[in-house]
Amino acid sequence: MEFSPFNHVVKLCIQGMNMEEEKKPEEAYKLFLQGWEEAANAHEKFLAAYYVSRHQKTVADKLRWLETTLEYALKVNDDTVKSAFPAIYLNIAKCHEDFGDREKSKHFSELAISLKHNPSDKGPFYHGTKADLQVGDVLTAGSHSNYKAELKMNHIYFTALLNGAGLAAALAKGDGRERVYIVEPTGIYENDPNLTDKKFPGNPTRSYRSEAPLKIIGEVTEWSRPGPDELQKFREKLKDNTGKIIN
CATH class of the missing domain: 3.20.170.40 (Rifampin ADP-ribosyltransferase domain)
Structure with a gap:
């Protein structure tokens, strides 16, 4: 999928971000969840899950949605999402740190560091x-x-x-x-x-x-x-x- 600001799910995410800026988290969450429910491919699922994850109230729920985000990012695995992996892995690492699991936290932190390199995109x-x-x-x-x-x-x-x-x-x-x-x-x-x-x-x-x-x-x-x-x-x-x- 080529990213487009005119894509239906992208529009919902943009509306949700506007609600966040207006300090309306409940309305934002509803829009992100609508995006998730109406997503028709892995890239749309990845985007919607990313935003849904940051509105979770417990560490367990946040981790579950971050893992879902990662699952769909890995399915896409192209140059539109590869630069998102470090941030996703760092957020997952933080969840494991909050759970007190230092070994898993270290593992995902190291994954994040290993993926910070020059863009792999070869064009055209x-x-x-x-x-x-x-x-x-x-x-x-x-x-x-x-x-x-x-x-x-x-x-x-x-x-x-x-x-x-x-x-x-x-x-x-x-x-x-x-x-x-x-x-x-x-x-x-x-x-x-x-x-x-x-x-x-x-x-x-x-x-x-x-x-x-x-x-x-x-x-x-x-x-x-x-x-x-x-x-x-x-x-x-x-x-x-x-x-x-x-x-």
């Missing part, structure tokens, strides 16, 4: 923009943010999700047409910390960044474009966002 990777570029050109860090014009970016950002790059192109500043380029990192890259383990566990949007240039190796012309109403909601959300960009 995409970059969405309104700039007219050619194969062989390079994209470099140092441009101003599309979302905070006063901020000069220290990294160049890209994603392994074609539709995600298409959304970025639609939201990019400029009057040119939306372009999605196939790009190749020329140096090391990392999970985008602005998205990884933030609202959603792991890196579901498969978003990355690098200080090294990205080389353009091709262009894609077809992807699923959001409708005008959906795009306007994104623009409004970005405009109202007061969060700090990790640069």
